[in-house]
Amino acid sequence: MKDLAKDLGMSVSTVSRAFYPEAIVAEKTREAVLKRATELGYRPNPFAQSLITKKSQIVGMVVSDLTNPFYPEVMTRLTAKLQGAGMNVMLAAANEPDKTDEAVDLLLSYQPDLVIVLAVTLSSHAQEKCEKAGAPCIFFNRLSADGLGFGVSCDNEEGGRRVADFLIDSGHRDLVYISAFPGASTNVERQNGFCRRAVERGLEEPRVIEAGYFTYEAGYSAGLRMADVPGPADGVFCANDIVAIGFIEGVQEGLGLRVPEDLSVVGFDDITMAGWPSHKLTTIAQPLQEMMKATVQLSVELARERHLEPRINRIPPGELVQRSTTMPRSHAKEDTHAER
Amino acid sequence: MKDLAKDLGMSVSTVSRAFYPEAIVAEKTREAVLKRATELGYRPNPFAQSLITKKSQIVGMVVSDLTNPFYPEVMTRLTAKLQGAGMNVMLAAANEPDKTDEAVDLLLSYQPDLVIVLAVTLSSHAQEKCEKAGAPCIFFNRLSADGLGFGVSCDNEEGGRRVADFLIDSGHRDLVYISAFPGASTNVERQNGFCRRAVERGLEEPRVIEAGYFTYEAGYSAGLRMADVPGPADGVFCANDIVAIGFIEGVQEGLGLRVPEDLSVVGFDDITMAGWPSHKLTTIAQPLQEMMKATVQLSVELARERHLEPRINRIPPGELVQRSTTMPRSHAKEDTHAER
DNA sequence: CTGAAAGCGCTTACAG
DNA sequence: CTGAAAGCGCTTACAG
Numbered sequence: 185m186k187d188l189a190k191d192l193g194m195s196v197s198t199v200s201r202a203f204y205p206e207a208i209v210a211e212k213t214r215e216a217v218l219k220r221a222t223e224l225g226y227r228p229n230p231f232a233q234s235l236i237t238k239k240s241q242i243v244g245m246v247v248s249d250l251t252n253p254f255y256p257e258v259m260t261r262l263t264a265k266l267q268g269a270g271m272n273v274m275l276a277a278a279n280e281p282d283k284t285d286e287a288v289d290l291l292l293s294y295q296p297d298l299v300i301v302l303a304v305t306l307s308s309h310a311q312e313k314c315e316k317a318g319a320p321c322i323f324f325n326r327l328s329a330d331g332l333g334f335g336v337s338c339d340n341e342e343g344g345r346r347v348a349d350f351l352i353d354s355g356h357r358d359l360v361y362i363s364a365f366p367g368a369s370t371n372v373e374r375q376n377g378f379c380r381r382a383v384e385r386g387l388e389e390p391r392v393i394e395a396g397y398f399t400y401e402a403g404y405s406a407g408l409r410m411a412d413v414p415g416p417a418d419g420v421f422c423a424n425d426i427v428a429i430g431f432i433e434g435v436q437e438g439l440g441l442r443v444p445e446d447l448s449v450v451g452f453d454d455i456t457m458a459g460w461p462s463h464k465l466t467t468i469a470q471p472l473q474e475m476m477k478a479t480v481q482l483s484v485e486l487a488r489e490r491h492l493e494p495r496i497n498r499i500p501p502g503e504l505v506q507r508s509t510t511m512p513r514s515h516a517k518e519d520t521h522a523e524r
Numbered sequence: 525m526k527d528l529a530k531d532l533g534m535s536v537s538t539v540s541r542a543f544y545p546e547a548i549v550a551e552k553t554r555e556a557v558l559k560r561a562t563e564l565g566y567r568p569n570p571f572a573q574s575l576i577t578k579k580s581q582i583v584g585m586v587v588s589d590l591t592n593p594f595y596p597e598v599m600t601r602l603t604a605k606l607q608g609a610g611m612n613v614m615l616a617a618a619n620e621p622d623k624t625d626e627a628v629d630l631l632l633s634y635q636p637d638l639v640i641v642l643a644v645t646l647s648s649h650a651q652e653k654c655e656k657a658g659a660p661c662i663f664f665n666r667l668s669a670d671g672l673g674f675g676v677s678c679d680n681e682e683g684g685r686r687v688a689d690f691l692i693d694s695g696h697r698d699l700v701y702i703s704a705f706p707g708a709s710t711n712v713e714r715q716n717g718f719c720r721r722a723v724e725r726g727l728e729e730p731r732v733i734e735a736g737y738f739t740y741e742a743g744y745s746a747g748l749r750m751a752d753v754p755g756p757a758d759g760v761f762c763a764n765d766i767v768a769i770g771f772i773e774g775v776q777e778g779l780g781l782r783v784p785e786d787l788s789v790v791g792f793d794d795i796t797m798a799g800w801p802s803h804k805l806t807t808i809a810q811p812l813q814e815m816m817k818a819t820v821q822l823s824v825e826l827a828r829e830r831h832l833e834p835r836i837n838r839i840p841p842g843e844l845v846q847r848s849t850t851m852p853r854s855h856a857k858e859d860t861h862a863e864r
Numbered sequence: 865c866t867g868a869a870a871g872c873g874c875t876t877a878c879a880g
Numbered sequence: 881c882t883g884a885a886a887g888c889g890c891t892t893a894c895a896g
Contacts, residue, residue, distance in 0.1 A: 200892085207892095208866095236872050247600060256593075259617075267617070272615075272634060275615055460773065534883090536875095537885095550882090
């Protein structure tokens, strides 16, 4: 910067100011500085900047369960958008859940302006650490454990209701919910929306199988356990797509049931894979565009001013995408349909 | 640090030295400092450190084609390992390939000690920029365009040869290679190993279908184009797993062929999904553990000393995992087998 | 609107 | 082995 200043015959102060839109400089001066800077390929050193301003333009991103393809997708697209807004993304990844905290520690030493949590498993202990280090947390696609903090997610209850309506409208009467991680807000909300609407509309309370996690394997083993569910079943709503995909294969391989002939199955997320011919999964799309947009906007605000009032951003779910894992049921043989 | 020094009754210099293993301090002093530091939750400010040392302990990671599940997996596991070694990972992601350069620019302003390239599409222009900015590039699972730079990948030619041997040993005679991105070293090497070995062993030169990319969709459309391949075909080697998965579905949906009854198909990578019941893909595993270990080790070296002699790290491919997309061929009806 | 000066939190010759 | 001092590349009151 000193060199640039000399080159332009100005003081370092003036040059510095040219890089801050809100600083007071003659418009001509600013233009001249910026022009010469790009010519020379000069950029202010962000470390020096951070040292003084206490702002890093860094957003920390905590990821863990990347067996769910939903997250890598979100992670890269979000990163691209954040970079477009001039922020950089620093990653904290941990294979074992107990190492998340260590990864977060290291991350925090770089004083991120904020932290985006893309993991189901971040401990509230780690969250506290972030806040104490002055980095507010944005929870993407979930709520924080304590209900505080910033959140961006879709209206999962409404999503659950829509699935219930869809299944009931197409003639299903015996519903099952495949639950994933019980502590996850997404799981709870989808379940509530689905089960309550079913009851509202006069059906039996849907039975629930605990898959336990948001993974293919969990879904698969839940599929095997469909045999233990008492009574008939013709419509299944899974906590998300990857669970649904595992579930369907478990139910087919293990129990010899056909989907959708014996059983309709609906997922949640509309990950890319859901549209592949091997799965053709009926599912509810997440409003990803809107969710990411809201997240980036919130990030920019937080980078400017860390002390905003926490708020939850709820976005209506996307469309229900009808593919080949569901089909209408007729009730000619009401009493025996879908028996195994 | 000033506070810590005062607290301990030492000079800032001494405290500072305690944090550098190679610095000269009385062992007792160092211990005292480190102990008090953890008590107070103090860590040296990395920005200030970087400002002076010109080292950031940051590794930049360039990612782009995350439609291939191989990469997210590698990305997070690698990140976890690098963090374990005290380095932090900063991401550069671009949805559109032409925006990669911009993302890299932003990344470089944080002066990463090195850049790990997890993308097939990084321009050599961007590579130059990195090197000019003092950040050597490690190419993971590929070579750099100009053959310079550091590389860590498995012996793809050997992998290709093994697939050829496997197919030939199990009775296949009419081989096809499904090529992905033609400029990718992995693609070229796998193809060379496969095709040359086939010829060495007395078969016709395998025919090649150009899928064009390392994606599901590319594989799918290549599957549709199997109809145009002249002559019989009984064994197919796809550039990687995700292409193979797409290919199989294309060939089944579009042409009504059965895998493996009509056609054996082999992939490369052994991504998690390859083991799922819906795919059960026969494939060659990447020696991921070794590749990641080599990468982390190289990263640590480069962080210490940027000016190492570029070198390529070749690791033998992993095992061929036999699943359900391949089966032995008998030659009772040698002349007509696998005709369509 | 611009410049001189202090200072962000560290490291590292240099002197002892 | 330890401390005083300079300096890394910036920003920002303060004065003009």
